[in-house]
Amino acid sequence: MNLTLKIYRQDGPNSKGRMETYPVTDISEHMSFLEMLDVLNEQLVNDGKEPVAFDHDCREGICGMCSLYINGEAHGPDRGVTTCQLHMRKFKDGDTIHIEPWRAAAFPIIKDLVVDRSAMDRIMNAGGFVSVNTSGNTQDANAIPIPKVDADKAFDAATCIGCGACVATCKNSSAMLFVGAKVSQLALLPQGQVERTDRVLNMVAQMDEEGFGNCTNTGACEVECPKGISLENIARLNSEFLIASLKAEKK
Amino acid sequence: MSLTGLFLITFLTLHLAINLLTLVDKDLFNEASHFMATNIGIQAMQYVLALGFIMHIGLGIVLTLQNKKARPEKYAFNKPSANSQLSSRSMIYTGLLVLVFLVLHLKDYFVELKFGDMNGFNNDYDLVVALFGMWQYTVIYVLAFIALGIHLNHGFQSAFQSLGANHSRYTPTIKKLSAIYCVVVAVGFSAIAIVHFVNS
Structure with a gap:
């Protein structure tokens, strides 16, 4: 599936943030959301650009490290799962996906989608x-x-x-x-x-x-x-x- | 919010019960209204009630300001409808609408009955009913009652949660009561306004 990603980017804790748009192609519906972001980052690195920083660790839904506010919901549209357990089959080919960091005064942004918890x-x-x-x-x-x-x-x-x-x-x-x-x-x-x-x-x-x-x-x-x-x-x-x-x- | 809210709910229930008397019998309502205006206990409670309103409104505003401060940067794309009811997210707005109505309502009735010349009427019933002769008043009142109903839809059951009362046996009943109560208040008060408008 081909998707358009609108991702919040912020260079550092005190920099001004911005939304950036990235197209990704040939995403398998069996991928997890984080694997899809891995594909994007590989693309960015190959193009000599800065990859998108995001938190992740165990990738099996038990460590509490992954986050992401996806299409206006914490951990995306699925229920009872973390972002790493969110499958791309929950989205449709051609979808635009908005990805933002957790927003709270108590969670200052460190970089891009990574916040200090x-x-x-x-x-x-x-x-x-x-x-x-x-x-x-x-x-x-x-x-x-x-x-x-x-x-x-x-x-x-x-x-x-x-x-x-x-x-x-x-x-x-x-x-x-x-x-x-x-x-x-x-x-x-x-x-x-x-x-x-x-x-x-x-x-x-x-x-x-x-x-x-x-x-x-x-x-x-x-x-x-x-x-x-x-x-x-x-x-x-x-x-x-x-x-x-x-x-x-x-x- | 919860304690003052529950206190105001008991007041509202009494207020509705007495107002419904205007649909039953003119003299009965005048008698009840006279009792409320002269009984020393009720008169003393008036000050507690005023304090209840001031605290509820004051706390509500402070709470909203604190909560706005907790998220200085908004989401560019948010979907709150996926996880919560509009009534629970709009308490400050429905609350402020009711407050605007309350000022108008106090000016028209409370001040007239207590300090004014009763708009020239010689009994409470005629004063109450006369205002609903104007369609603008009826519309404003019904809109205010709808806002109040939405406010109560969240407020009633939420007060119990805030006080730490959440129980698998009682909470479902409290939520049902809350849903019924907000409709009774909104429909009950609206019906009074509409019936008097139609009869005028």
Whole structure:
């Protein structure tokens, strides 16, 4: 198939960006979206031009590295997949495809389609962890009984790969689905109880400091999330935050 | 937004119930209206209600400004219709439309009833009904109620999510109630305006 690509290009963090148009020909419908971009980059390199910078790593939908806002949607038009799992058969011969980086004040552009998502790492550093004894006497996780419902919900929340699609697709660039998932996966389990109050307060404080927007419950994040993280996690974040705010001791 | 919103929803329900009395009986409405204007508890709640409106509007504007700041560069190509409802994305616009209407509505009724000469009428019912004799008023009111209905379509159920209440057993019911409530409010208030216009 032959396609016209309209790709956002930006030379560096402080340069001015522009949309550029590239034709690509003989694209196989079995290719992944990233393989199609590889073809384009090979063309550009052969022509002595600068290839398009984009993030990618495992290319099997589990690392959370690939991004891209494709035709107005995070990870493109397909549901429950990352860009690397998006097949070119989802497009038609002759289509024009718009490709842009994630847009958020908290995700500054590094180059072309690559954005800096370390704001999410800093939120995790603020409280997205449990403290365990690492002296070699670590208890078997299954030694503590956990209700099946809670274990399932914690597992579902833990499937978040931290790609940032929720922030990219949210009209407010809110990171509530990401933080909701990360708070939930620990708050639901007995191992997460020790830091439960501090965790949610610190993670929300860091989220605000990074310049993410507020949640207005449009639900776009849940639809575009490649892992299908549920809005229930945002509600849990809200109730965890409310309770923690009331419970926290005076500092 | 959620707490003030739910508070305003209880007010709106009461307001609709009393206004529907104008379709039932003139004296009944006058009696209810008189009670609302003289009861000390209701009079005290008026100030809480005013505060509720001010907080809801103020918070809504601050929220919108913060959210605009979180995305300084817009997408060149965006497709929000693929993943969210227009009503949820246009809360500030439907909200501001209702606010413009609210100013007009307070000037015509609240100020007239409380401080004015009631436009020369000697009972509340005649004052209320007289304004709907003008088609321009009826059109403005019906349009405002449609905006209010769209606002409530998102607002009602969203308030529960904001408060952390999302449950596999209760949330589907809350969403259904929300969908019914916004139609009841929009149709209910519109019907009052239209019936009085037709009868005038």
